[in-house]
Amino acid sequence: xxxxxxxxxxxxxxxxxxxxxxxxxxxxxxxxxxxxxxxxxxxxxxxxxxxxxxxxxxxxxxxxxxxxxxxxxxxxxxxxxxxxxxxxxxxxxxxxxxxxxxxxxxxxxxxxxxxxxxxxxxxxxxxxxxxxxxxxxxxxxxxxxxxxxxxxxxxxxxxxxxxxxxxxxxxxxxxxxxxxx
Numbered sequence: 798x799x800x801x802x803x804x805x806x807x808x809x810x811x812x813x814x815x816x817x818x819x820x821x822x823x824x825x826x827x828x829x830x831x832x833x834x835x836x837x838x839x840x841x842x843x844x845x846x847x848x849x850x851x852x853x854x855x856x857x858x859x860x861x862x863x864x865x866x867x868x869x870x871x872x873x874x875x876x877x878x879x880x881x882x883x884x885x886x887x888x889x890x891x892x893x894x895x896x897x898x899x900x901x902x903x904x905x906x907x908x909x910x911x912x913x914x915x916x917x918x919x920x921x922x923x924x925x926x927x928x929x930x931x932x933x934x935x936x937x938x939x940x941x942x943x944x945x946x947x948x949x950x951x952x953x954x955x956x957x958x959x960x961x962x963x964x965x966x967x968x969x970x971x972x973x974x975x976x977x978x
Contacts, residue, residue, distance in 0.1 A: 822912075822958050918958055922954040
């Protein structure tokens with residue numbers, strides 16, 4: 798029987814993962830630690846396949862449904878199409894933006910070795926999302942609506958950070974598995 802936590806088991810296996818640099822960079826964001834970052838990237842794969850963050854938001858079902866006729870336009874609840882596991886992880890991480898923006902010692906450790914652009918993007922995201930969370934709550938929006946809106950913007954920042962990371966080129970002839978990653 799193993800006494801290691803799930804985070805320790807995942808971190809041991811993560812070093813050989815193709816998207817490890819993206820997982821490490823995404824952890825610069827508040828609310829995105831090892832399990833959330835690994836889960837989102839494992840579920841979605843290469844985020845550069847989406848040419849705009851709105852397409853990624855739509856893929857995850859984080860966009861509002863729309864009923865339009867003539868001049869009327871009615872926006873409803875989120876569509877919930879796409880990957881529910883990744884959407885759940887993002888919503889879970891979005892709850893952290895109810896706290897004021899700050900850089901904790903733990904976050905400083907997670908940001909070690911990352912580029913200045915990624916760290917600056919993460920700080921801008923934290924400032925914007927904390928401010929947006931507080932503004933929407935002050936307007937009287939329901940907490941679940943606010944957290945979903947924060948998760949929608951959070952995936953856009955994850956998309957932007959993933960575009961800053963340079964992935965190592967993998968020789969397909971040397972891979973053990975012949976299935977595409």
